[in-house]
Amino acid sequence: MQHAGTGKAGDEVAALDVAGVSHSYGPKRALNDVSFSIAPATFTALLGLNGAGKTTLFSLISHLYDTRRGSIRIFGHDVSRASGEALRRVGIVFQARTLDLDLSVYQNLSYHASLHGIGGHEARQRIEALIETVGMQGRLHDKARSLSGGQMRRIEIARALLHRPSLLLLDEATVGLDIQSRAGILATIRKLVETEGIGVLWATHLIDEVDDGDHVVVLRQGDLVAKGKVADVVKASGAGSIGEAFSRLSRSEAAGIAEISP
Amino acid sequence: MNSPAMPEKVTAVTPAKSGAFGLRHYLICLKGIVVRECLRFLHQRERFISSLVRPLVWLFIFAAGFRQVLGVSIIPPYKTYVLYEVYITPGLCGMILLFSGMQSSLSMVYDREMGNMRILLVSPFPRWYLLLSKMLAGVSVSITQVYAFLIVAWFWGVKAPPLGYLFVLPALFLSGMMLCALGMLLSSMIKQLENFAGIMNFVIFPGYFASPALYPLWRIQEASPLLYKLCLANPFTYAVELIRFAFYGQVDWVSLGVVAGCTLLFLGGAIIAYDPSRGLITRKQGAGGNG
Numbered sequence: 001m002q003h004a005g006t007g008k009a010g011d012e013v014a015a016l017d018v019a020g021v022s023h024s025y026g027p028k029r030a031l032n033d034v035s036f037s038i039a040p041a042t043f044t045a046l047l048g049l050n051g052a053g054k055t056t057l058f059s060l061i062s063h064l065y066d067t068r069r070g071s072i073r074i075f076g077h078d079v080s081r082a083s084g085e086a087l088r089r090v091g092i093v094f095q096a097r098t099l100d101l102d103l104s105v106y107q108n109l110s111y112h113a114s115l116h117g118i119g120g121h122e123a124r125q126r127i128e129a130l131i132e133t134v135g136m137q138g139r140l141h142d143k144a145r146s147l148s149g150g151q152m153r154r155i156e157i158a159r160a161l162l163h164r165p166s167l168l169l170l171d172e173a174t175v176g177l178d179i180q181s182r183a184g185i186l187a188t189i190r191k192l193v194e195t196e197g198i199g200v201l202w203a204t205h206l207i208d209e210v211d212d213g214d215h216v217v218v219l220r221q222g223d224l225v226a227k228g229k230v231a232d233v234v235k236a237s238g239a240g241s242i243g244e245a246f247s248r249l250s251r252s253e254a255a256g257i258a259e260i261s262p
Numbered sequence: 263m264n265s266p267a268m269p270e271k272v273t274a275v276t277p278a279k280s281g282a283f284g285l286r287h288y289l290i291c292l293k294g295i296v297v298r299e300c301l302r303f304l305h306q307r308e309r310f311i312s313s314l315v316r317p318l319v320w321l322f323i324f325a326a327g328f329r330q331v332l333g334v335s336i337i338p339p340y341k342t343y344v345l346y347e348v349y350i351t352p353g354l355c356g357m358i359l360l361f362s363g364m365q366s367s368l369s370m371v372y373d374r375e376m377g378n379m380r381i382l383l384v385s386p387f388p389r390w391y392l393l394l395s396k397m398l399a400g401v402s403v404s405i406t407q408v409y410a411f412l413i414v415a416w417f418w419g420v421k422a423p424p425l426g427y428l429f430v431l432p433a434l435f436l437s438g439m440m441l442c443a444l445g446m447l448l449s450s451m452i453k454q455l456e457n458f459a460g461i462m463n464f465v466i467f468p469g470y471f472a473s474p475a476l477y478p479l480w481r482i483q484e485a486s487p488l489l490y491k492l493c494l495a496n497p498f499t500y501a502v503e504l505i506r507f508a509f510y511g512q513v514d515w516v517s518l519g520v521v522a523g524c525t526l527l528f529l530g531g532a533i534i535a536y537d538p539s540r541g542l543i544t545r546k547q548g549a550g551g552n553g
Contacts (some may be wrong), residue, residue, distance in 0.1 A: 062384045066537075084283075087386040096377030102305040103298070114294020114394075115385035117287025160379075 013076045015040045015197055015199030016061065021070035030056040032218075032222045035184070035217045038215070040075075040166065041197040043190060045210045048219035049250050054203040055095060058171045062092050066072070074167055088116070091160030095171040095203075099152055099159075101145040105136070108144055109159055111252045116163035121190045123162075130158040134188060152180030155190065168192070174206065182209070216242070218249045225249045292395045299399035302369070303406075308516050313362060313407045314414070316355035321415060327351055330512050337478055339510040347420045352506035354415075355430070357409045359438045360498060362407055364466055366400035367445030383536070390533045393446060397529070400445075401438035408434055420450025423427035427507040437501035440521050443528035444497075450535030473499040474506075497524040539553065 014037040031053045038044045048054045059065045061072055063083045072079040074094055077086040099108050106127060113123035131140055132197055134154040144152065147190040160168060170189065174182040192198045202209070210216060215232055218226040225247050226233045230242050239245035272356075329346035336343060372378040382392055412427065416534060422430070448461055472492045475483070483490040493499050499515040507514040 062380070064380060064383055084386040084388065084498040092380075092384055094377055094380055095379075098381050100302070100378055103301055107298070107301060109355055111294050111298045112381060114290050114297075115382065115387070117283050117290050118389070119290035119293065183355070 012040070013036060014073070015042075015072075015075060016201060017073040017076075018057070019071045019073075020063070021057070021060060021067055021072060023053075023060060023065065023068065029120070030222050031219075034219070034224045035070070035220075036217045036224065036227045038167070038199050038201055040199045041193060041214055042257070043091060043193045043200045043202065043211075043213075044217060046201055046203040046217050047203055047205065047207070047210070048203075051221065052205075052219040052250075053222040056222075057172055058094070058203060062089060062090065069235065088211065089211075090167045090169060091163065091168040092171050093153070093156045093160050093168075095173075097149075097152055097156075099144040099147075099155060101143070102145055103140050105131070105155055106140045109156065109162060112159045113162050117134075118138060118163060126162055126164075127158075130161055131155075132156045133161070145251055146179075150177045150185065153164070153177065153185055153215070154188070155171065157185065162191070166200070166204055167201070169201045169203075171203045173202070174204070174209065180261035182206075194220070207246050210242050213242055217241040218246065220250055267343055280429050280479060282443030288387070288391065289399070291294050291385070291391070292398065295382075295392070295395040296399040299403055304402045309365065310410075313365075314410055316361065317411050318414060319356055320350065320357070321347060321418065322467070327510055337480070339507045339512050339514075343418075344353075347415075347418070348470050349478075351412075351415055351422070352509060353473070353502050354411065355505050356437060356473070356475055356498060356502040357435065358408050358411055358468060358500070359404050359434065359441050360466060360470060362404035363400065363438065363445040364461060365480045366396075366403075366442050367449035367452075367461070369397075370446065370449040374449075389536060391456055393533055393536055394529070397439060397446060399443040400442040401435060404438045405431070416447050422509040423511070425511060427501075429511045430505060430508040433504045436518070436521050436525065437504060440497060440501060440525040440528060440553075443525055443532055446532035447528050447535060450532060463510065469496060475502050497521065500524075 001177060005091055011135065016038040018037065019035050021031055021034045022029070032203070034053070034057065034225050043128070046054055046057070056065075057117045060067050061074070063079050063080060063086070072086075074086040076090050079087070102109070103111070109127045109130075111122055113126065115117065118126065131137060134157055136154050136158070139151065141149065145154070147155065157173070158169075160170075168189070172187075177185070185257050189200055189202065190211075193200050204210075210230060214230050215228065216230055217224065226237065226245070228236070231247075234240070234242055234245045237245040237248050237249055263356065272368040312390075340349075370379065373382075377521070383389070391547075412422075415421075444465075447488055448465065452461070472489060472497050475498070479490065479493055482493055495518060500520040504512050504517040504521050507517070
């Protein structure tokens with residue numbers, strides 16, 4: 001399986017390998033034969049307009065839905081057949097807010113830790129370290145309800161990192177946030193890729209969140225229309241920038257996959 | 263966001279270790295789910311108060327009025343004539359379990375709508391174990407409510423044999439499991455929170471009234487043979503009888519069998535319904551996002 005961009009992984013196991021995945025809701029097709037892979041320690045932007053199939057893809061990767069056609073592997077573990085092993089390696093930030101508003105930040109994080117079999121002193125240590133990582137010191141015992149949207153997102157990111165995943169999935173994590181919050185969260189994630197070697201799949205339709213050095217996967221109405229490094233996708237689509245490339249690729253009349261070979 | 267800048271220090275995030283979870287991890291997971299359910303219950307004081315007030319209204323007002331109208335003859339497990347308040351107490355315990363079980367399913371629909379449910383379902387523990395833990399958490403809260411009610415009832419003069427309060431615990435647990443499993447199964451079929459009113463009308467009220475919670479079955483049989491048959495087909499009937507006999511240190515084996523069987527049936531149904539490969543959730547719902 002070719003990686004989303006560089007192909008530098010060679011023989012190493014892909015952080016995420018999506019192969020020939022299709023999914024429908026009744027007669028409505030949501031994904032159609034989507035294939036791509038992500039190397040460890042890379043930042044891959046999953047681009048697509050609303051309804052492109054990004055959230056469906058996330059639901060399949062996180063095994064909320066079963067993959068009926070195709071396969072999804074996380075570090076070699078099939079999500080359908082070995083979901084436990086696969087899910088232990090992935091941290092997820094969903095598009096919808098998933099904090100329990102009635103509980104404190106600590107209680108929310110502690111609950112998540114227990115869902116990964118982490119308890120007691122170890123859980124407390126990890127929570128205290130990660131709360132610092134996301135810049136939310138001093139808010140540990142505040143009710144989740146009292147946090148701003150950006151702060152909640154930071155807590156959700158800390159929560160996704162609690163069990164020390166090797167792959168992080170973020171589904172439109174910055175939607176509805178102000179520019180400062182978006183920039184801060186994006187910087188946090190990029191630093192984790194750089195320093196901790198976490199593979200990241202960042203779903204977004206905000207093109208300014210994509211950097212030149214990133215890999216991109218572009219979905220349009222359930223079809224994969226491009227994958228590769230930003231520069232290569234821009235070149236293959238004949239555009240002058242990733243914004244223009246995304247705009248062209250997202251138009252329904254655009255045809256074919258701007259696939260970039262390693 | 264107050265501090266958008268990236269903190270200098272980033273905690274080491276090492277790759278996840280492989281290897282199967284041990285018993286300790288399973289217990290941590292169970293504890294986490296139970297603690298969360300208890301915390302949510304404690305934070306929702308209105309829920310606790312209403313769960314207590316509802317049966318107390320029946321005990322203080324309804325029973326006081328009807329004790330003059332409804333005579334309860336000597337029927338097992340009672341060896342003497344009993345006050346109507348004594349008769350309906352097991353039914354009111356069942357009522358608490360019934361409402362609490364449905365409340366638990368309501369919270370699952372709410373969690374699903376709000377997205378909280380996803381956090382539970384993407385845990386690497388087996389789905390059946392997560393649902394079972396969720397049920398155990400719900401039952402723990404239900405049983406706490408029942409004992410709070412029994413304490414108030416004791417002060418009101420409605421007393422069971424002292425050991426009965428201990429003997430009834432397994433019966434409450436099993437009945438609670440059955441009703442929570444039923445609630446969980448129903449929650450998988452409800453797409454939106456608004457549809458929950460249907461559960462109130464079609465499950466809770468018929469389930470409660472078509473049972474020996476308020477009147478003995480022989481009286482129902484005299485009044486309406488059809489209603490009597492409905493009562494016999496109602497799993498809640500057996501939950502109430504199981505609790506009633508347990509208060510007197512006795513086991514109603516038929517009730518035990520039916521309640522245990524229904525618990526397994528409903529739990530199995532809920533596990534299938536929440537299974538990503540077979541479940542109703544996958545078929546009924548879209549992705550729920552913008553992407």
